[in-house]
Amino acid sequence: MAKVNPNFKNVSERYFSAEALKRAKPFIDENPGIEIVKLGIGDTSEPLVPAVIAGLREGVEKLSKRETYRGYGDEQGDTRLRKAISEWYGKRNIGIEPEEVFVSDGAKSDCGNILSLFSGASLIAISDPVYPAYRDSALITGRNIMYMECSEKNGFIPAIPKEKVDVLILCSPNNPTGAVATHAQLKSFVDYARKNKSIIIFDAAYSEYINGPTMPKSIYEIEGAKQCAIEIQSFSKSAGFTGVRLGWSIVPKSLIAEDGTEGVLNQYWNRRQMTMFNGASNIVQEGGMAVLSPLGQKQTHQQVAYYMENARIIREALESVGFNVFGGVNAPYIWLKCPEGTSSWELFDEFLTKAHVITTPGVAFGNSGEGYMRISAFGHREDIEKAVRSIRENFGTIAK
Amino acid sequence: MAKVNPNFKNVSERYFSAEALKRAKPFIDENPGIEIVKLGIGDTSEPLVPAVIAGLREGVEKLSKRETYRGYGDEQGDTRLRKAISEWYGKRNIGIEPEEVFVSDGAKSDCGNILSLFSGASLIAISDPVYPAYRDSALITGRNIMYMECSEKNGFIPAIPKEKVDVLILCSPNNPTGAVATHAQLKSFVDYARKNKSIIIFDAAYSEYINGPTMPKSIYEIEGAKQCAIEIQSFSKSAGFTGVRLGWSIVPKSLIAEDGTEGVLNQYWNRRQMTMFNGASNIVQEGGMAVLSPLGQKQTHQQVAYYMENARIIREALESVGFNVFGGVNAPYIWLKCPEGTSSWELFDEFLTKAHVITTPGVAFGNSGEGYMRISAFGHREDIEKAVRSIRENFGTIAK
Incomplete structure (x- = not known):
């Protein structure tokens, strides 16, 4: 039964990613001679940097020898990696204990699973538009959702909810809009959460794309955040680990929930991970440690800069033909406003059929994304230049 | 709030694994000179076989070059691996389509997450004793549980429930008892499930430890199982991937639930994985393909035989001193009956303090495990021999 x-x-x-590919398929199938540039999903394109390859190789070699072979690791992550992540925060003057770090197989898993910490009746506040995994995970687990509207008017950073909500999911730099919350904006959320004993889930997967020191890269730069915020991080976009799979979540011991004593959320997440997860791959964790080494940091930062140069090129081209664009300065996503009267999916079709560029319609990220389109800056430079030439040639100068 | x-x-x-370690810690701390043999958790000890190391190396090298680097893979797994798994079943005359194969980061994740396919009000039947992840995952997600008692009387294979249940979780070869369900026993469960439109979750993680062709290695050897059973598999114990992390689940398109049309559970699991998972590591999946290659199969089967020789040695030693033992013939676990009047934890303490061997008390696997103890056959041969010597010396001949 x-x-x-x-x-x-x-x-x-x-x-959503499968939906866009399905929509593009007929055109691609009917035009086998046309080369399509895919700037739809935010998929890294450049090979792993040498320092990280060296770490991964070591991870494999260790498993080939009796003396260095290891089976099960700690579900929470290798002690050395948890320590390295703690120190990575320390360099930013943020105090995170290794026991507050939970290594995962990537941010997407944690974004979905973290809700299991909270009562099924929780009201979850989610930005609109935003990365669809939060919304879909909340819906699949039967949660009530309240959407926080992001628009040109509020610079795509939502205001704190007027009502009381239990859990707030924030993403900064934002996917898809590329907007970054300021110190003051994050403070308003932290103050709200502390006042209401709400918990913020802060997705910081794109923090390495923030240019310069003024914008907050971690929610823990805000005073009091360790009492109300869980931070989710990823090696995917900062080190090209989209297919390698590694991330982490910070679940502070000092979190305070309405009905939970201090320490309980850290303890419950620990219990959840020990029960329903067996740790990230030990090979991959060796790669993660290499990312956080001085040489790894230097090399991966150069790769981030490469993608950000892509973003600059795309942004400039779109502006030159008359599009109104956002993002692409502190994030690898350009958020493009559709010309008056054109829907997200219509512009998606135009970019596909005229410029042969696959994008993602803004509406895929929520209703407030209608009238916008996301272009990803991940890709080989020559493909980005090809897309940009095609956009310049085929769109000409259009009205804003 | x-x-x-x-x-x-x-x-x-x-x-449970953390609990046993905690219990053992004081003795270990107070006796730094004593070398302890850990036969508690089922953790592989031998290095990965050469064919698999070659596959993993290739996985890493691909990521180092622009031409072969890949980012996101399919959430459901690499098409080549899904095909290889489908063919692996094909060699056993079981027809599984690649689209019914969902590659995961290991069986533990799937054992917990698979319950999200079913209504929150579902009644879940779980063997007792059994691998505690099922029970704990079901409890954390608020399910009702009915325990199916396994005892010496029924050969540690439960009878079908008398009442109607929604989901049944079976594990064969069983962890911890080492018992294997016969064709007839599995058929009774498949018949029950088809009659009641229940779904069986069949954990086959230890199937490679079955000796000979008569015992079923997959639930799909039973006619009609594709209408009522999901099978969870793992590379952990068959190829030493406990720390490498790789497994799969088969969710047939032909499954029939009480209120779900054919195909819906396959489609929902696909949706769940796309939303809350981003695929297993691409490096690790290359290793998985190497496991399933002819050379990989040959080498990993030899490793399984090595652990089974360990099991034989342990079993023989325990019997020689008078213990009543089960399992260890088609599974890498020996299930030991405690002498009359001795509890699981008491015998755990005796093995630790007298023989310096860490085991797992049977009661950790459920109330019906009280009065038993599990000994794992994973370990280097010389450690197994050391443990066995110590058991023979320190237990002498005891009453059954």
């Missing part, structure tokens, strides 16, 4: 989880009916049949 | 998930209060503070 197994009954299926009825909440699956509340999400679209396909995850 | 964040409220914590109240179900965490229904599980013990620590996962």
Whole structure:
């Protein structure tokens, strides 16, 4: 008499990336001679840097010898990596204990699973538009959602909710808008959360794309955040680990929930991970330690700069033909406003059929994304230049 | 106002492996000169076989070059690996389509997450004793549990439930008892599930330890199982991937739930994985393909035989001193009956303090495990021999 989880009916049949590919397929199939540049999903394109390759090689070689082979590691992550992450925060003057670091197989898993910490009746506040995994995970697990609207008017950073919510999910730099919350904006959320004993889930997967020292790269730069915020991080975009899979979450011991004593959320997340996860791959964790080494940091920062130069090129080209663009300065995403009267999907089709560029329609990130389109700056430089030439040639100068 | 998930209060503070280590710690700390042999958790000890190391190396090298670097893979797994797994079943005359194969980061994740397919009100039948992750995952997600008792009387294979249940979790070869369900026993479960439109979750992580062709290695050897069973598999114990992390689940398209049309569970699991998982590491998946290659199969089977020789040695030694033992013939676990009047934890303490061997008390696997103890056959041969010598010397001949 197994009954299926009825909440699956509340999400679209396909995850957004699959939806865009499906939409593009007929044109691609009918035009086999046309080369398409894919700037849809935020997928890294450049090979792993040498320092990281060396770390991964070492990870493999260790498993080949009896003396260095290891089986199960700690579910929470290799002690050395947890320590390295703690020190990485320390260099930014943020005090995170290794026991507050939980290494994962990537931010996407944690974004979905972290909600298991909270009561099923929780009201979850989610930005709109935003990375769809939060919304879809919340829907599949049957949560109530309140959307925090992001628009040109508020610079795509939502205001604190007027009502009381239990959990707030924030993403800065934002995917898809590229907007970054200021210190003051994050402070308003931290103050709100502390006042209401709410918990903030802060997705900082793109923090390494922030240019310069003024914008906050971690929510823990805000005073009091360790009492109300969980931070999710990833090696995917900062080190090209999209397919390698590694990330982490910080679950501070000092978090305070409405009905939970200090320490309980750290303890429960520990219990969840020990029960339903067996740690990230030991090979991959060796790679993660290499990312955080001085040489790894230097080399991966250069790669981030490469993608940000892509972003500059795309942004400039789009502006030159008359598009109104946002983002692309502290994030690898350009958020493009559709010309008056053109929908997200219509502009998606135009970019595909005229410029042969795959993008992501803004509406895929939520209703408030309608009228916008996201272009990813990940890609080989020559592909970015090809896309840009094609955009310049095929769109000419259009009205804003 | 964040409220914590109240179900965490229904599980013990620590996962069972952490509990046993905690219990052993004082003795270890007070006796630094004594060398302890750890036969508690089922942790592989031998290095990865050469064919697999070659595959993993290739996985790393691909990421070092622009031409072969890949970012995100399919959340469901690399098409080549899904095909290889489908063919692996094909060699056993089981027809599984690649689209029914979902590659994961290991069986433990899937064992916990698979329950999200089913309504929160589902009644879950779980063997007792059994691998505690099922029970704890079900408790954390607030499910109702019905325990299926396994005892010496039923050869540690439970009978089908008398009442109607929604989901049944079976594990064969069983962890911890080492018992293997026969064709007839599995058929009774498949018949029950088809009659009641229940779904069986079949954990086959130890199937490679089955000796000879008569015992079923997959639930799909039973007619009709593709209408009622999900199978979870792992590279952990068959190829030493406990720390490398790789597994898979088969979610047939032909599954029939009480209120779900054919195909819906396959589609929902696909949606769950796309939303809350980003695929197993591409490096690790290259290793997985190497495991399934002819050379990989040959070499990993030799490693399994090595551990099974360990099991034979342990079993023989325990019997020679008078213990009543089960398992260890088609599974890498020996299930030892405690002498009359001795509890699981008491025997755990005796093995630790007298023989300097860490085991796992049977009661950690459920109430019906009280009065038993699990000994793992994973370990270097000389450690196994050391433990066995110590057991023979320190236990002498004891009453059954």
